[in-house]
Amino acid sequence: MPTATHDPNGPDRYGADVLAGDWRAQGRRVIPTVAVERDLVVELAADGFCGAVVAADKRTVTLEDRLGRRRMFPLGHGFLIDGEAVQLAAPAPKAPAGRIRTASGSFAVEQAPARVALPSRIFVEGRHDAELVEKVWGADLRVEGVVVEYLEGVDVLAAQLDEFQPGPRRRAGILVDHLVPGSKEQRIADSVARGRHGRHVLVVGHPFIDVWQAVKPARLGRDAWPVIPRGTEWKHGVCEAFGWPHAEQADIARAWQHILGRVRGYGDLEPALLGRVEELIDFVTAPREG
Numbered sequence: 001m002p003t004a005t006h007d008p009n010g011p012d013r014y015g016a017d018v019l020a021g022d023w024r025a026q027g028r029r030v031i032p033t034v035a036v037e038r039d040l041v042v043e044l045a046a047d048g049f050c051g052a053v054v055a056a057d058k059r060t061v062t063l064e065d066r067l068g069r070r071r072m073f074p075l076g077h078g079f080l081i082d083g084e085a086v087q088l089a090a091p092a093p094k095a096p097a098g099r100i101r102t103a104s105g106s107f108a109v110e111q112a113p114a115r116v117a118l119p120s121r122i123f124v125e126g127r128h129d130a131e132l133v134e135k136v137w138g139a140d141l142r143v144e145g146v147v148v149e150y151l152e153g154v155d156v157l158a159a160q161l162d163e164f165q166p167g168p169r170r171r172a173g174i175l176v177d178h179l180v181p182g183s184k185e186q187r188i189a190d191s192v193a194r195g196r197h198g199r200h201v202l203v204v205g206h207p208f209i210d211v212w213q214a215v216k217p218a219r220l221g222r223d224a225w226p227v228i229p230r231g232t233e234w235k236h237g238v239c240e241a242f243g244w245p246h247a248e249q250a251d252i253a254r255a256w257q258h259i260l261g262r263v264r265g266y267g268d269l270e271p272a273l274l275g276r277v278e279e280l281i282d283f284v285t286a287p288r289e290g
Contacts, residue, residue, distance in 0.1 A: 031077065033087045036061050042088065043080040044073065058090045118145045120171040120284035123160065126150050128256050129175060129211045136266055137277060144285050154185055157192060157203075166200035173280035179205020202283045204276040209234050212259055214273035219262040 034040075036056045042063055043050040049071060051063030062072045075088045124130050130150040134141075141148065151160055154176050166172045174192070176185045189203040208214050212235065213225050220242075228237030239246035239255050246252065266274055
């Protein structure tokens with residue numbers, strides 16, 4: 001009786017190895033991933049809530065339905081688009097178009113080498129003033145090599161200038177709070193202008209009681225800064241009026257960090273401060289005399 005032989009080049013009656021490859025994925029439906037974008041209409045599979053994307057971040061998406069109701073959901077599975085299941089992902093980051101601007105509104109200088117600090121300086125009254133200037137003008141100041149120092153009060157300005165010793169190649173620009181006619185600050189500024197350092201010092205200021213007020217109140221969801229009665233420490237009074245904790249100095253520090261955190265750039269500050277800081281930068285970076 002003839003013996004059957006197997007032709008290795010012929011058809012395989014038993015087919016391919018069923019364990020080869022990713023056999024578990026065979027027949028499994030692949031759910032597409034969709035990056036969220038504004039006005040994309042999405043339905044929640046669980047309860048049928050349907051709305052357009054009005055906001056999204058790295059973790060969540062907010063939908064608004066036709067009645068104006070908004071709900072926030074975590075990104076991921078559980079959504080439908082046109083009846084088809086999808087997985088929502090964070091919006092793709094957008095590449096900046098054209099030249100990048102700094103927080104102060106000037107064009108950013110890319111890959112600029114580190115610059116040695118100028119001998120000239122800008123002095124501000126306190127730590128909060130310095131932090132606000134750094135947040136908005138920091139990139140510009142580093143490019144120019146300008147250092148900002150704080151005085152811990154305008155009362156020490158004369159002594160600070162005696163120590164700093166301004167000169168033709170060593171100018172001092174001073175930013176003062178509440179520089180209004182008849183104020184203590186105005187009298188100090190006038191005295192400096194008449195003094196022996198006056199030629200190489202520029203004192204400018206804003207009309208606000210404190211640099212906090214230079215932040216537009218709308219950034220805090222307020223129509224205006226509160227009017228604090230005489231005899232009440234101004235920052236404590238502001239915190240109390242806004243319903244913020246104010247019993248301890250740590251509460252005041254947290255309040256300032258909240259305010260500073262709302263500042264994104266020059267558009268969040270009052271023009272009365274913007275112009276004065278720009279004036280000081282121009283003064284201390286002008287070509288040196290002699």
